[in-house]
Amino acid sequence: xxxxxxxxxxxxxxxxxxxxxxxxxxxxxxxxxxxxxxxxxxxxxxxxxxxxxxxxxxxxxxxxxxxxxxxxxxxxxxxxxxxxxxxxxxxxxxxxxxxxxxxxxxxxxxxxxxxxxxxxxxxxxxxxxxxxxxxxxxxxxxxxxxxxxxxxxxxxxxxxxxxxxxxxxxxxxxxxxxxxxxxxxxxxxxxxxxxxxxxxxxxxxxxxxxxxxxxxxxxxxxxxxxxxxxxxxxxxxxxxxxxxxxxxxxxxxxxxxxxxxxxxxxxxxxxxxxxxxxxxxxxxxxxxxxxxxxxxxxxxxxxxxxxxxxxxxxx
Amino acid sequence: xxxxxxxxxxxxxxxxxxxxxxxxxxxxxxxxxxxxxxxxxxxxxxxxxxxxxxxxxxxxxxxxxxxxxxxxxxxxxxxxxxxxxxxxxxxxxxxxxxxxxxxxxxxxxxxxxxxxxxxxxxxxxxxxxxxxxxxxxxxxxxxxxxxxxxxxxxxxxxxxxxxxxxxxxxxxxxxxxxxxxxxxxxxxxxxxxxxxxxxxxxxxxxxxxxxxxxxxxxxxxxxxxxxxxxxxxxxxxxxxxxxxxxxxxxxxxxxxxxxxxxxxxxxxxxxxxxxxxxxxxxxxxxxxxxxxxxx
Numbered sequence: 150x151x152x153x154x155x156x157x158x159x160x161x162x163x164x165x166x167x168x169x170x171x172x173x174x175x176x177x178x179x180x181x182x183x184x185x186x187x188x189x190x191x192x193x194x195x196x197x198x199x200x201x202x203x204x205x206x207x208x209x210x211x212x213x214x215x216x217x218x219x220x221x222x223x224x225x226x227x228x229x230x231x232x233x234x235x236x237x238x239x240x241x242x243x244x245x246x247x248x249x250x251x252x253x254x255x256x257x258x259x260x261x262x263x264x265x266x267x268x269x270x271x272x273x274x275x276x277x278x279x280x281x282x283x284x285x286x287x288x289x290x291x292x293x294x295x296x297x298x299x300x301x302x303x304x305x306x307x308x309x310x311x312x313x314x315x316x317x318x319x320x321x322x323x324x325x326x327x328x329x330x331x332x333x334x335x336x337x338x339x340x341x342x343x344x345x346x347x348x349x350x351x352x353x354x355x356x357x358x359x360x361x362x363x364x365x366x367x368x369x370x371x372x373x374x375x376x377x378x379x380x381x382x383x384x385x386x387x388x389x390x391x392x393x394x395x396x397x398x399x400x401x402x403x404x405x406x407x408x409x410x411x412x413x414x415x416x417x418x419x420x421x422x423x424x425x426x427x428x429x430x431x432x433x434x435x436x437x438x439x440x441x442x443x444x445x446x447x448x449x450x451x452x453x454x455x456x457x458x459x460x461x462x463x464x
Numbered sequence: 465x466x467x468x469x470x471x472x473x474x475x476x477x478x479x480x481x482x483x484x485x486x487x488x489x490x491x492x493x494x495x496x497x498x499x500x501x502x503x504x505x506x507x508x509x510x511x512x513x514x515x516x517x518x519x520x521x522x523x524x525x526x527x528x529x530x531x532x533x534x535x536x537x538x539x540x541x542x543x544x545x546x547x548x549x550x551x552x553x554x555x556x557x558x559x560x561x562x563x564x565x566x567x568x569x570x571x572x573x574x575x576x577x578x579x580x581x582x583x584x585x586x587x588x589x590x591x592x593x594x595x596x597x598x599x600x601x602x603x604x605x606x607x608x609x610x611x612x613x614x615x616x617x618x619x620x621x622x623x624x625x626x627x628x629x630x631x632x633x634x635x636x637x638x639x640x641x642x643x644x645x646x647x648x649x650x651x652x653x654x655x656x657x658x659x660x661x662x663x664x665x666x667x668x669x670x671x672x673x674x675x676x677x678x679x680x681x682x683x684x685x686x687x688x689x690x691x692x693x694x695x696x697x698x699x700x701x702x703x704x705x706x707x708x709x710x711x712x713x714x715x716x717x718x719x720x721x722x723x724x725x726x727x728x729x730x731x732x733x734x735x736x737x738x739x740x741x742x743x744x745x746x747x748x749x750x751x752x753x754x755x756x757x758x759x
């Protein structure tokens with residue numbers, strides 16, 4: 150097992166109190182697995198991604214632990230986390246346009262970056278990585294501004310994975326891209342796993358249909374908790390959690406017209422995480438809610454690899 | 465109702481405006497009452513520039529935009545008929561004021577003579593038309609409302625003016641999946657009342673869900689336009705096919721678009737001249753002269 154997260158709790162400190170952005174989440178990511186993390190804004194998916202590599206100043210590690218390849222990650226300790234970053238855990242940020250130094254040619258910037266980390270890397274490896282994502286070698290002689298959005302995103306992916314990290318976190322990397330570039334970037338990302346450059350990957354996006362294209366397993370989060378986790382195909386074809394069902398039903402696909410099949414959104418909005426209600430957090434919006442939902446449903450494995458946190462998962 | 469005829473927009477770029485950039489190149493289409501036309505294109509295709517020209521926010525460099533036969537002239541009279549809603553609902557509202565201030569501003573500018581009771585009734589009707597509960601949204605600050613609610617408030621604001629055309633520029637792209645569809649359904653309902661909607665989007669599935677007709681833009685030129693069904697089920701231009709193949713779908717893994725060689729028309733890009741492949745289905749063709757479909 151490459152990554153094991155157990156009962157992870159991360160809160161944001163605010164003047165009004167703690168925002169429980171991540172409130173007890175447990176999951177595993179196997180070797181060679183791409184985990185797609187999906188959910189709506191404010192569900193805690195970005196918080197989870199950040200917790201695995203670098204917490205910002207407002208975040209507090211409140212409980213739970215993260216193990217990578219059998220070794221515990223000191224996620225709450227910024228300094229002790231340093232040796233792991235880039236070497237073991239790496240991140241592809243959303244805004245690649247601002248991730249590179251605009252005053253340096255890309256090749257020089259990569260060289261400086263590697264020297265500052267005390268790593269030697271031969272040119273051949275770098276070039277083979279560029280081939281892997283389909284970038285011409287000339288990009289090393291160019292400034293970031295000369296590259297298109299998709300090329301920049303792919304360049305950043307190459308830099309992030311230069312040291313063959315065990316875990317790669319990709320947070321909304323295609324959200325700012327056009328559909329056709331989105332496809333090439335997502336395919337290139339999956340290529341890193343195929344070629345064994347990275348062992349496992351957490352792919353964060355709000356777009357379920359995109360996750361379905363490249364992830365092996367999809368995990369849907371709701372209000373800081375895991376709602377459902379299943380193999381990608383199962384998640385799309387036979388979801389068990391009412392939230393996942395409603396979410397999938399609300400997605401328009403090419404081929405669906407409002408005159409033929411009118412889709413519906415999910416009424417209401419997620420609860421405030423400042424003082425989340427007891428019990429199931431989806432209760433107020435859930436069409437299946439009943440008395441028992443006042444108690445919190447534990448995540449249960451309904452079939453191998455399919456975890457659902459709902460009292461009516463069997464229904 | 466709204467007609468664009470060879471509309472062109474050229475921006476001056478470069479250090480001293482020495483270079484030019486054609487953002488929109490000879491675009492023609494029209495929007496009829498009770499119809500949603502979706503304008504689909506990737507970034508830099510000129511779709512937002514078109515929207516802004518229709519709203520009179522930027523002047524066109526060439527061609528003509530007419531509404532009900534008269535050229536677009538920004539001003540109160542025009543904005544009574546045509547309104548726009550934009551992408552980011554969170555920055556549209558002033559966070560210092562309550563969200564319903566946008567309605568008070570409309571009242572001051574356009575309906576100073578309307579009595580309080582009458583105004584409240586109108587406001588409630590407009591809010592119900594966009595499926596908002598007036599008691600839930602009035603008197604709230606923007607941060608207390610969701611993105612979908614804010615976006616619907618802006619549509620309600622446009623409806624108060626009894627508009628006939630709504631320009632919706634990427635209005636759902638900042639919204640979550642669960643609220644996005646509600647906003648789209650509101651647009652679908654408005655069209656039943658005879659409102660024309662120009663729905664600008666980069667998301668093909670949303671365009672398909674809503675629109676009667678589709679215009680596909682690339683580098684400022686129309687590459688394909690026609691009845692939505694025809695454009696989506698029988699796409700003729702290689703660019704349209706490529707776009708459709710790149711859309712991530714549920715239940716079906718990505719596949720590659722058919723190679724461009726199989727295109728019946730040409731290998732290269734559009735030229736701004738459109739060829740009628742069928743009734744109300746136009747495709748840009750680079751080789752109009754020796755096009756095999758020509759004869």
